[in-house]
Amino acid sequence: MPPSSIDRDTTMPTLHNLGFPRIGQGRELKFALEHYWAGQSDRATLEHTGRQLRHTHWQQQAALDFVPVGDFAWYDQVLTLSATLDVIPERHRQGDTDLDTLFRVARGRDQQAACCHAASEMTKWFDTNYHFLVPEFEPDQRFRLAWRQIIDGTAEAKAAGFNPKPVILGPLSYLWLGKFSQGDSADKLDLLPRLLPVYRQLLAALKDAGATWVQIDEPILALDLPAPWQAAFEPSYHQIQVQGLNTLLASYFGPLQDNLGTAIQLPVAGLHIDAVRGASEITRVVDRLSAHKVLSVGIVDGRNIWRADLDAALATLKPLHAKLGERLWLAPSCSLLHLPYDVERETTLPADVKPWLAFAQQKLDELTLLRDALLSPGHADIQARLADARAIQTARRDSPRVHNPALRKRLAALKDSDALRATPFSEREPLQQQRWQLPLLPTTTIGSFPQTPEIRKARAAYKRGQLNKHDYNSLMRAEIKRAIVIQEQLGLDVLVHGEAERNDMVEYFGEQLDGYVFSAHGWVQSYGSRCVKPPIIVGDISRPHPMTVEWATYAQSLSDKPVKGMLTGPITLLCWSFVRDDQPREHTAQQLALAIRDEVQDLEAAGIGIIQIDEPALREGLPLRNSDWPTYLAWAAHAFRLASSGVGDSTQIHTHMCYSEFNDIIEAISALDADVITIETSRSNMELLAAFEHFAYPNQIGPGVYDIHSPNLPSQAWVESLIEKATARIPRQRLWVNPDCGLKTRTWDETRAALAIMVNATKALRQKWLKAPLSAA
Numbered sequence: 001m002p003p004s005s006i007d008r009d010t011t012m013p014t015l016h017n018l019g020f021p022r023i024g025q026g027r028e029l030k031f032a033l034e035h036y037w038a039g040q041s042d043r044a045t046l047e048h049t050g051r052q053l054r055h056t057h058w059q060q061q062a063a064l065d066f067v068p069v070g071d072f073a074w075y076d077q078v079l080t081l082s083a084t085l086d087v088i089p090e091r092h093r094q095g096d097t098d099l100d101t102l103f104r105v106a107r108g109r110d111q112q113a114a115c116c117h118a119a120s121e122m123t124k125w126f127d128t129n130y131h132f133l134v135p136e137f138e139p140d141q142r143f144r145l146a147w148r149q150i151i152d153g154t155a156e157a158k159a160a161g162f163n164p165k166p167v168i169l170g171p172l173s174y175l176w177l178g179k180f181s182q183g184d185s186a187d188k189l190d191l192l193p194r195l196l197p198v199y200r201q202l203l204a205a206l207k208d209a210g211a212t213w214v215q216i217d218e219p220i221l222a223l224d225l226p227a228p229w230q231a232a233f234e235p236s237y238h239q240i241q242v243q244g245l246n247t248l249l250a251s252y253f254g255p256l257q258d259n260l261g262t263a264i265q266l267p268v269a270g271l272h273i274d275a276v277r278g279a280s281e282i283t284r285v286v287d288r289l290s291a292h293k294v295l296s297v298g299i300v301d302g303r304n305i306w307r308a309d310l311d312a313a314l315a316t317l318k319p320l321h322a323k324l325g326e327r328l329w330l331a332p333s334c335s336l337l338h339l340p341y342d343v344e345r346e347t348t349l350p351a352d353v354k355p356w357l358a359f360a361q362q363k364l365d366e367l368t369l370l371r372d373a374l375l376s377p378g379h380a381d382i383q384a385r386l387a388d389a390r391a392i393q394t395a396r397r398d399s400p401r402v403h404n405p406a407l408r409k410r411l412a413a414l415k416d417s418d419a420l421r422a423t424p425f426s427e428r429e430p431l432q433q434q435r436w437q438l439p440l441l442p443t444t445t446i447g448s449f450p451q452t453p454e455i456r457k458a459r460a461a462y463k464r465g466q467l468n469k470h471d472y473n474s475l476m477r478a479e480i481k482r483a484i485v486i487q488e489q490l491g492l493d494v495l496v497h498g499e500a501e502r503n504d505m506v507e508y509f510g511e512q513l514d515g516y517v518f519s520a521h522g523w524v525q526s527y528g529s530r531c532v533k534p535p536i537i538v539g540d541i542s543r544p545h546p547m548t549v550e551w552a553t554y555a556q557s558l559s560d561k562p563v564k565g566m567l568t569g570p571i572t573l574l575c576w577s578f579v580r581d582d583q584p585r586e587h588t589a590q591q592l593a594l595a596i597r598d599e600v601q602d603l604e605a606a607g608i609g610i611i612q613i614d615e616p617a618l619r620e621g622l623p624l625r626n627s628d629w630p631t632y633l634a635w636a637a638h639a640f641r642l643a644s645s646g647v648g649d650s651t652q653i654h655t656h657m658c659y660s661e662f663n664d665i666i667e668a669i670s671a672l673d674a675d676v677i678t679i680e681t682s683r684s685n686m687e688l689l690a691a692f693e694h695f696a697y698p699n700q701i702g703p704g705v706y707d708i709h710s711p712n713l714p715s716q717a718w719v720e721s722l723i724e725k726a727t728a729r730i731p732r733q734r735l736w737v738n739p740d741c742g743l744k745t746r747t748w749d750e751t752r753a754a755l756a757i758m759v760n761a762t763k764a765l766r767q768k769w770l771k772a773p774l775s776a777a
């Protein structure tokens, strides 16, 4: 970080950060965890890596007035808090909580793999691609301070000479995000009276460890909250006050809207607001803020990688600074967990694009510059740096990279009918059945097969130039052949090529589309040790050449059974990329849809007649406020149909979704008009099918019959019982049998064994139904 150019001043705004990435610039935490889990290193080694990372990260934030503590987590920050509060499911307890306890909750097993109980559920963190571990409560849940990681971290930062600001999730958001392990009849708010004293105890311990400020995150303030939840805030925050410890209440990911009154009145010392997504309400907040409170303005975008428009930011900040003076704090809009570390490390980004980008480190630099510009606007050095920033904005806006006139013309010429299949499903279905002749309960998989270390090594060598294209392609073809042979041996009905050639289902497509750039080191944690490197959409999207046709036709040439073409849909490409901020997301989605449409049509022309377009992020893309849903769902479904509708009636379009609360979006799912949808359902015991039943969903469905996240094998009886359960809700003629999701994170042994069980269960049911056809639904 460049040194600040100004001297301290009595009206100086405080600089702080809501959270920093934790996985390590070189993904050190990922590798340390995976070594530890594999039994290749001991706990002391893992702990050493963690300590080094924390210190490195504090050092990188040393120019701030506070460094965050508690943003470091061994697996997930919500899980850390659960351990802190002793919310550990009974099945994972073994004596006192330690690191292995956390890993048992998260992964269903510990280092010794001694225990094989179901892992806790993982779900998406608001509208991000980060997953947290859902706290599991019992109706008689007790809380107690049982894990001192955040307290020890605070003392550790203090001892190392930093000014620590612990960050914890607030009691209301914590309860909101959790669930009762047995159904949801009880009211989570009933747990508050038992929870709050432990929060207070935790805060007192943080103070004793040297904290003067604590940041309490209540991101649910960006959601539509039921009145009892709104009302619970004020009394709760009264109860957890600790003398001599200042509380900064942080909301982010959206405007406060009807929660503004709640947030502004809380007995806290300060409020953090997301001034990027909530820009429109800054003035209202300032007007109502009491005179003793600080206001932390989240002025640079913590969710995206663009350099800020500093002139616009200063225009916002100047009146706030004039009014608040040193009560003004500056921060990113949210934790920087969702960004890579440092754009300066990038060596392969196009030279013209690199200056447009700000990763975590650059976001903090922007804060320093903003503060300096507020205090010493006339300083020559500051003027020069602001001028540089201005030139970057202009260069980006005018870059030919951003504008593709041919694409714009194509968009303008689109007709409504381009986003509709020519024939309704009821007429397509018999044509498809005639063409494909599939048995009752067709079996298939979701696309990916194990990404073995050999595949990853080959790709790494290819990218480093140590393996030529021909040899790399031969190796990937060998992997595809292996996948096809195994699927034929298993007796699956609709095969896949296995996605060996893909580093990731989004990055792979990003790398082949014009309008994208990609980083070499821009890793972001997705869950636990798993990371993604989101590609970056900088301009109008177009597809210079087919992306998957060669692999798909090669795979199909190896089998007489149909092999599904496999694509990622426009909404998932949008959600899992860093997107441009200079046009509405729906326009970008439409451009992506056109590129996928071209690919779908090329696959069809090459003889691939079953094509899956994955949309696992459809649900995650939902805006946080209900009032914004209809608009989003309309353009999202339109984008999917634009991608999928350019094919003949007998071409069968599949889609796949995981992580979905289908109740919320069943109409939109129906509006996709996919011939077949495969969904994640096994962990909910097929309960998720209720939405499809109630809505009388007309098309075909493959409810997942086993959880691919766990290495544990399902039993055949269990799989049969799940399929039978599904037939209670969906007519058997419309059911498919498949796993919950892709198998890339599993080993081949696990995959083969689980799929054999799935196929045997299917065959057994087909037999049973032949003998007793009258039990048909």
Ligand SMILES: Nc1nc2c(c(=O)[nH]1)N[C@@H](CNc1ccc(C(=O)N[C@@H](CCC(=O)N[C@@H](CCC(=O)N[C@@H](CCC(=O)O)C(=O)O)C(=O)O)C(=O)O)cc1)CN2
Pocket: 129, 451, 453, 456, 457, 459, 460, 502, 503, 504, 505, 506, 507, 526, 527, 529, 530, 531, 532, 533, 576, 745
């Ligand atoms: N973008 C995205 N989001 C998603 C999912 C998804 O599949 N993609 N799935 C859901 C769950 N999230 C997931 C996220 C990541 C992974 C995952 O497996 N990630 C891999 C990385 C995948 C990848 O990009 N692999 C690259 C690079 C692999 C790598 O680390 N290579 C080494 C070298 C390899 C070696 O020598 O062994 C290196 O670069 O240092 C490749 O295969 O080419 C990991 O963390 O390990 C799984 C699920 C939701 N969100």
Ligand SMILES: [Zn+2]
Pocket: 446, 616, 656, 657, 658, 740, 741, 742
């Ligand atoms: Zn999936």
